[in-house]
Amino acid sequence: MAVLGIIFASFFLFSLQPSTSVEICRVSCGIQLIRFPFRLNNQPDRCGYPRFNLSCRNQAQPILSLPFSGDFNVVNIDYMFQNIWINDPDYCAPKRLLQGLNLSGTPFDLLYPRSYTFFNCSPASKELPEARYISCLSGTDFSVVAIPADLLDLSTSLSTSCLEIATVLVPFSWAGWSDPGNGIRLTWSEPNCLWCESRAGTCMFKSDTGLVVGCSGGFSNGLSKGAKYGIIFGVGIPLLLILALVIYLRGKANDYSYQHSNPEVLSNSVASRSETVAKGLDGQTIEAYPVTLLGESRRLLRPNDNTCSICLCEYQARENLRTIPDCKHYFHAICIDEWLKLNAACPLCRNTLEKSASTVLSSSSSSQ
Ligand SMILES: *[C@@H]1O[C@H](CO)[C@@H](O)[C@H](O)[C@H]1NC(C)=O
Ligand SMILES: *[C@@H]1O[C@H](CO)[C@@H](O)[C@H](O)[C@H]1NC(C)=O
DSSP states (O other), X not given: OHHHHHHHHHHHHHHHSOOHHHHHTOEEETTEEEOTTOEETTSOGGGSOTTOEEEEETTTEEEEEETTTEEEEEEEEETTTTEEEEEOTTSOHHHHHHTOOOOTTSSEEESSEEEEEEEEEOTTSOOOTTOEEEGGGOOSSOEEEEEEGGGGGGGTTHHHHEEEEEEEEEETTOGGGTOTTSOEEEEEOSSOOHHHHHTTOEEEESXXXXXXXXXXXXXXXXXXXXXXXXXXXXXXXXXXXXXXXXXXXXXXXXXXXXXTTOHHHHHHHHHHHHHHHXXXXXXXXXXXXXXXXXXXXXXXXXXXXXXXXXXOOBOOTTOEEEEOTTTOOEEEHHHHHHHHHHOSBOTTTOOBOOSOHHHHHHHHHHTO
């Protein structure tokens, strides 16, 4: 056991040694780490994927410039799930959505958009159940509200005291209505670094030209699938746990030295770290998700979707696929089970998942 430990530890020291090119492509802007696929404008082009360049205002605030919708503050980048949260520099994201968030010419998408109609109402107009009051757009003698467009015919009484402004797309169940600090979540699918990030590899360009992305510091991809599973779940998971421990201990040491200079940063970083650690689902919840044994015909629910996006292997006959009930995405059961133990979210759509097995069961039985 001790020998194994030493082997793992030396492997780590080795793989933690960053190459120079990786190092110069990792920079901070304020508290946000900028790395592949993002880069700052003053970094070499090969540090980031095209159209993922950010600027850094006052060496503290990363800025994303959208070609048709202007500049946004970057609130957070989640490299693991390929999400970026952006906000209006004046903390009035609804204003920017009302102007029309045009993502043409960017690699980003809005997840699950929902149409909302914005109204300018007299303050006397009575409260509507689904209406969102937008304080940063309202004044003393008028209030601006937004109502889901699909619920509009239920609230026809509105037209008397309200003037319609426009109908625009807003993220579904958006937290930004009530908390202006919450940004708008965008997601990207190209380049796909999900698999690389999930095994703590370094996602980067494979060569000095072209846009093919590879993963370094992880495990070799040229193995048979069986060997890959073996390595990933036999060695990878323990290795990841050790890595997490190493990072945690290093982080602790860093935090300790930070604490004396900046106690505020410390509390923030601890809060965000505990959020990212306690994210997995329990075994009971995972087991409750439906499993399908793939037949010889390999006929799938969605014929074009024949590759597991976790291990990037094609589905073969007699393999077990597990489906996430909420979004109906499916993966190799063996892959998604390990993933869900670490992350309570679908790797494809990043829909966060409920922890309770009972809610999953009741919702799936009621839909039949
Ligand atoms: C991003 O980088 C490209 C190439 O370096 C440059 O042409 C473009 O203006 C940059 N975009 C922004 C928003 O700075
Ligand atoms: C975004 O803006 C451009 C330029 O004004 C326009 O051509 C394009 O149709 C817009 N896209 C959307 C989705 O509104």
